[in-house]
Structures are given as C-alpha cells and as structure tokens.
Amino acid sequence: MKPWRYGWPMRMNFHRLAYEEIEVCNALTLETFRAFLEQASPKPGGRALEIGAGNAALAICLARDFGMEVEAVEVDMAVAALAQSRINAAGVEAQVTLSRMRSLTLLDDLPPQDLILCVGATDPVGEEHRHPNDAFRELAARLAPGGLLVWGDLYWTETPPEPLARVMALTNACTPLADWTTAAGTAGLEVLDIHIADDPTWDTYVSIMDAAARDWIAAHPDRIERPHIEATADRVRSFLTFSRPYTGFALQLMRKPAA
Template identity: 30%
Template sequence: MDFLDLVTLSQGSMAIMNPVTPEKIRAVGEAAGLKPGMRVLEVGAGNGTVLAVLAEAFGITGIGLEIRPEACARAERMLAEKGLSDQVRIICTDASTYIPETQYDLIVCLGAAFIYGGLADALSILTTFTAQEGAVLLGERYWKTELVPPEFARDWEDILTEYELVRIAGEAGFDLAFLVRADDADWERYETGIWRCCRAWLKANPDHPEYGEVAEYLHQVQDEYLGYGREYAGWGMYLFERTL
C-alpha cells in the first residue's frame, strides 16, 4: 500500500495526527507571541486542526500545505464549519516544492521534517520562509536515552536525542525558546487511535487485497510501541527562534 494511503487509513480520522492536545498547541502559540493578523504556515497540515486552534485562540491568518486530497477536503470542511475559511487556507500540494509568496511569523512542522529529508534540511529550508522576528515550531520524536537497544534503534535511524535536536538547530542559527513534551496520556491516545483506525478498516475490508499488509502494519506499530517505544522514545514540540 502506498505510504500516503496508509497514513490516511491509519490516522485520517484523527483531529490531530500527532501525540499533542489543543491545550499544548495554545501554550506554544502563546510562547511564540502570536497576535491577531500574524501569519502562520503549517507544513504537513493534516486535517487542519492545528491551524484552526491557533486561528481561534490568537486570530492569526494561516496557510496549510498538505499533499493528501482526502485530508485537504476534510480540513476545508472543518474550517468552513468553524467559520475560519477567511482566516485559514489549505493548499493541496507537495510542500517540498512549495515556494511561498511572503514570509511568515511562525512556521509549524509537526512530524513532517521528513518532507525535506530530515531535521537539518527542514530547518535550513524553513528558515528562508520565516520573517526576521519569526520562529519555527518543530514536532519531533526523540530518544529519551542514548542507551537504546540496537535492534530497535536500527529501525528508527532518523530519531535523535534532544541534545542533538538542539545542536542541529543551533548550527542553523536558532535557539530553543520553548518546548512542550507529550506525556503518557498523549502517546496512548495517539497510538491507540492508530490501532483503532486500522482495526476498523480491517473489519470493513476482510477481502481487500492489501488486508494482510494493513494487518502486518497494525501489529508492527503495536510491537514497537509496547516493546520499546513507551520506554525509549518521546515526542515534543520545539519552538526555535533566531539566535540573538
């Protein structure tokens, strides 16, 4: 199954496709000093919930970049229902090829740095989209310890420690200004949400030619989370501002 189709199947019905809550998103928006009229760009906007939360809480205007048509349509419906269509616009496109027409006060990239090839490249590119006094908000997995079992770490080569995250950002000219981590409840809600979405699809599609692949994916993510993820992997939102 295509990767993007698997993302839609396993997470498409989630309001927020990361282990985070609206309360924590608002906390980061406050730390970033968001005010009415400020411009926010979200890379990998998913179902549009993060931009909606920021628009309602701070009166920002925003653009969300999302490659999956199903997610774009869902986001546009949600924004219309909330009366936010004049504040937030969804562009259905490959974010890696998007060239902005203006600079933004905040760039949001939650779990989507892979679009640019990883954290370092994402920061390098997103920096060019950011106004001089602007900031970049990254959502990333991280290793809680350097003592990760090798058989697990090999499957997660793109995960860094928080020290490495901050060091890479520093080399790109950014300081860490604020962070919010996912707690156990955030992780459980996110991971079990994936399990429920996969199981619902499997029940509804017992004769689908890709049934076995989806079942294998479900068991794989369960094994990873229960066997290693809870103990060794974390997730956080990191607000980076230009070095003073």
C-alpha cells in the first residue's frame, strides 16, 4: 500500500497525523493492552481479526507478542498507508494482512476467529448493529468456540446533556459501562476483565493528537489540506473537552464458551 496515487502525494488528514504520534489509537498504552490480553492466553498461531487497525500497533502486537495470524481492516486511505508502513517496518507482513475495506465485507469471507479485536472502531459491524447488544451478538457469531473478543469504546460515566448525546449518537453507541456487561451476557460471552483508562492516559491521548495536528498546521501553511485539518482538530478538541466529564474509555475482555 503506497502513500502515492497517480504521481501525487496522498492527501494528509487529521487522523493520519494523530496516529503517527500516539502509541495506540485510543486512551490506551501498548503495555496495558499486552498485559490485559495476556491473562486470557490467546492461542499461538490462532486467527485474529482487528477491526479498525489505525496505526497497526495492536495488530503488530498480536503478531509479534502473541504469535497470531492477523487480518486487519482500515477504511481510511491515509491511515491504512501508515498502518502498512508500520507493519512492514516491524517485519510482520507475513503474519499481518491489511485490507482497506469495511469489516462486514471481510467478516463474511473469514472462517471463525480465535480473537476479534475491536477498539474504538466506528460501526464495526454496520450502522444497523451499532448498539453493544447487536454488535456483541454479531461478533460472537464470528468467533470460534473458546475465542476471545476485545472491545474498547467510550462509555457514559454520567447522564450527558441532550446535545452531547445527540452528537455522540452520530458515530458511537455510547452507553453506561454496565450495559456493556449485560450485552456480553446476552450474546453468550463470559466477561473476563474490564480495564478503565485513567485520567493521565486520557489526557496524554488528547494532547498528543492535538499537538500533532497543530505542529503540522504551523509547518504547512500553504497545503491544500490545512483548512480541513485545522477544522477537524478544533472540532475534536472541543468535543473531547466538553464530553470528558461525562465519558470514560474502557476495554472489555470476553470469551465465547468452548464447545
């Protein structure tokens, strides 16, 4: 996957800039993710799918640290180019296959998975299955017996103002954390552990993304993408700042019962 098309440089965007600088594309560290998953003893050589690869940090971790064969999907062209470059640099391209497509397209073609990783992905199984009840049911059906599901997303810590709830609903099915656990049980999944991001991790995540965009904007005043990147950076910073008193970020580790 090359960062060039038709002889012209690929257009830059906010998420490509942000994901180049942050370790993991959410309020999460690689060390935390590795320890969180390790307790479940993922199957070496097993099949794994990551929905929303971002900068590929987690896909690389699955391949390098857990010996898994990984299929990863990422729809954003610029972000996918970054992910592929990271996969190549890590020397795991034989274990990690990256596709630029929506996850449902790939899910329909894959055999049952030993692990599905879905952390911060938008509509991982389609808009019609956005709520955790529906998403967990759909993803559980794609797991092999004994397979693992790692789900990470925003959740409500307090009842949000109506305008914030409406904005969030455009891209996320944000619910109280307890609803996630209930949804897992409804889908027949056993919840093994839950990790909640602490304030320093959250603050670092937001500040690094914002700084990456601001530094690029200052260094590229004449680039055609500049107004869009600046507008996106302003919107993301405003949204995350306003929503912070009402939201948290959590990982939920689940297992499908063995046959």
